[in-house]
Amino acid sequence: MSVEGVSAIFGRVLQVGDVGSESDFFTLGGDSLLATRVLSAVAREYGVELSFDDFADAPTPAALAERIASLR
Amino acid sequence: MSRVVVVGAGLAGLTAATDLSRAGVEVTVLEARDRVGGRTHGIEVAPGAWIDAGAAYLGDRHTDLAKTIADLGLKTVPTTMRGQSRFVLGHGRVTREGRFPPLSAVALGDLFDRLDDLVQRVRVDAPWRSGIPDDETAAAWAQRELTRPDARAFFPLFLGEMMAADPADVSVLHMAFYLASGGGLRYLNAFEGGAQDSRVDAGAHQLCRRLADGLGPGVVRLDTAVHTIDQTGRSATVHSASATYTCDAVVVAVPPALADEIRLLPDAPVRRTTPGTAPGRAVKVHLIYPTPLWREQGLSGWSVNADGPLMSTVDDSPAYGEVGVLTGFVTGREATRYAALTPAEQRREALAQAAAIFPSLPEPTGFQVSNWVTERYSRGCYAALLGPGDWNLLGPHLTTPHGRVHWAGAETSTEYFGLMEGAIRSGHRAAAQILAQHRPQQA
Numbered sequence: 001m002s003v004e005g006v007s008a009i010f011g012r013v014l015q016v017g018d019v020g021s022e023s024d025f026f027t028l029g030g031d032s033l034l035a036t037r038v039l040s041a042v043a044r045e046y047g048v049e050l051s052f053d054d055f056a057d058a059p060t061p062a063a064l065a066e067r068i069a070s071l072r
Numbered sequence: 073m074s075r076v077v078v079v080g081a082g083l084a085g086l087t088a089a090t091d092l093s094r095a096g097v098e099v100t101v102l103e104a105r106d107r108v109g110g111r112t113h114g115i116e117v118a119p120g121a122w123i124d125a126g127a128a129y130l131g132d133r134h135t136d137l138a139k140t141i142a143d144l145g146l147k148t149v150p151t152t153m154r155g156q157s158r159f160v161l162g163h164g165r166v167t168r169e170g171r172f173p174p175l176s177a178v179a180l181g182d183l184f185d186r187l188d189d190l191v192q193r194v195r196v197d198a199p200w201r202s203g204i205p206d207d208e209t210a211a212a213w214a215q216r217e218l219t220r221p222d223a224r225a226f227f228p229l230f231l232g233e234m235m236a237a238d239p240a241d242v243s244v245l246h247m248a249f250y251l252a253s254g255g256g257l258r259y260l261n262a263f264e265g266g267a268q269d270s271r272v273d274a275g276a277h278q279l280c281r282r283l284a285d286g287l288g289p290g291v292v293r294l295d296t297a298v299h300t301i302d303q304t305g306r307s308a309t310v311h312s313a314s315a316t317y318t319c320d321a322v323v324v325a326v327p328p329a330l331a332d333e334i335r336l337l338p339d340a341p342v343r344r345t346t347p348g349t350a351p352g353r354a355v356k357v358h359l360i361y362p363t364p365l366w367r368e369q370g371l372s373g374w375s376v377n378a379d380g381p382l383m384s385t386v387d388d389s390p391a392y393g394e395v396g397v398l399t400g401f402v403t404g405r406e407a408t409r410y411a412a413l414t415p416a417e418q419r420r421e422a423l424a425q426a427a428a429i430f431p432s433l434p435e436p437t438g439f440q441v442s443n444w445v446t447e448r449y450s451r452g453c454y455a456a457l458l459g460p461g462d463w464n465l466l467g468p469h470l471t472t473p474h475g476r477v478h479w480a481g482a483e484t485s486t487e488y489f490g491l492m493e494g495a496i497r498s499g500h501r502a503a504a505q506i507l508a509q510h511r512p513q514q515a
Contacts, residue, residue, distance in 0.1 A: 040181025040185050
């Protein structure tokens with residue numbers, strides 16, 4: 001479980017390079033459809049199923065990693 | 073090259089006619105309807121306030137359409153979607169921000185991952201060479217691939233919204249191709265920044281009207297349905313019930329099912345459809361209000377519904393003026409059922425559902441149904457739906473002329489297939505083909 005891992009998921013879904021740990025997914029061009037693809041990747045990689053509202057509340061790699069860690 | 077007959081006065085045919093006319097070719101456009109426009113059509117819902125009964129939306133990647141809009145002196149207006157959405161997906165009525173349905177995000181993400189995997193694998197310019205088997209329907213694919221209930225529930229709604237298809241209508245290959253051709257899942261799905269970013273101010277039907285006007289008087293002949301194209305002689309003759317037109321080349325710019333109603337002499341080795349090709353299944357229902365009342369209530373007008381007839385609704389109010397318009401999309405299997413109802417039944421069902429989705433709204437003051445499913449001279453909307461095997465059989469011949477007969481139309485463009493952009497690109501391509509192949513020898 002790492003912030004880098006979540007950053008890598010953001011980068012893959014958004015098709016952008018380095019995503020900083022405090023970068024906001026929606027500011028980087030993400031929308032709700034792409035957000036679901038982050039959450040399906042999180043479920044596959046970390047075994048944690050988050051809701052869209054969870055993601056909307058924690059839309060940066062750092063915040064989302066923290067949310068994932070709290071649920072594992 | 074002196075004379076060309078264009079069959080069909082939609083965007084594709086009128087674009088081809090305009091290009092040919094500018095190149096000095098004498099053009100005649102034959103249109104079966106009593107109007108130009110094809111699958112674009114305007115309805116005047118209040119004095120000077122027009123809405124789109126047919127094709128409506130465009131995005132920034134629709135570059136040829138943008139050029140046509142600018143050339144014709146028209147403007148675009150952004151689609152507005154501010155406020156909360158409504159969802160009626162089997163767990164009561166849910167109101168929330170954004171267009172995201174209250175379903176499992178992980179299940180939807182898993183669905184989009186699988187669809188995107190197909191989109192990445194498909195070869196848009198030649199789908200039949202993608203290596204994706206062309207023997208399976210999207211329904212069979214979903215049955216096998218989608219295990220989560222929310223993904224299974226949402227998939228037909230998504231396919232209905234994206235391509236006016238029931239999952240049983242289309243091959244997996246056509247689904248993948250269509251999504252890729254339109255710019256991918258995210259672009260095709262999005263309003264702001266996507267394929268539904270804007271509309272043509274005061275209606276997309278104006279494009280065809282102005283293109284037709286630009287061709288000059290007498291060029292477009294309405295109420296002229298073509299039944300035969302004969303090229304057994306030294307030129308081509310195009311036959312309608314009332315007249316025969318002799319020419320050097322023909323552009324057939326009508327949907328594939330209608331192209332196949334035209335008798336070709338000699339016949340083409342491969343026609344434009346197979347028995348497995350289905351018409352696009354879309355009916356648009358327009359609910360007209362004195363003003364966009366839902367906006368005052370903090371609602372966007374966007375809704376997604378598990379049951380029909382209104383599978384989704386969207387705020388389609390004209391950009392200027394008072395009137396408010398909610399457009400309901402009846403798509404997929406539900407469109408076929410709804411299309412067969414009497415006008416009174418259609419009205420009753422739509423108003424009852426609108427009241428259930430938006431109980432705070434009064435009964436609309438106006439009601440219109442644009443039934444593209446049974447429209448004689450469209451045979452479906454948004455576009456023809458290719459079934460299993462169709463791309464392998466039809467694809468290689470999509471743009472190949474049959475002698476003097478050239479093919480145009482939104483279904484002949486592998487770029488933005490089925491959209492206004494695809495129609496315009498096909499018109500430019502067909503005109504360029506004719507000018508290249510039939511250019512007279514220089515003395």
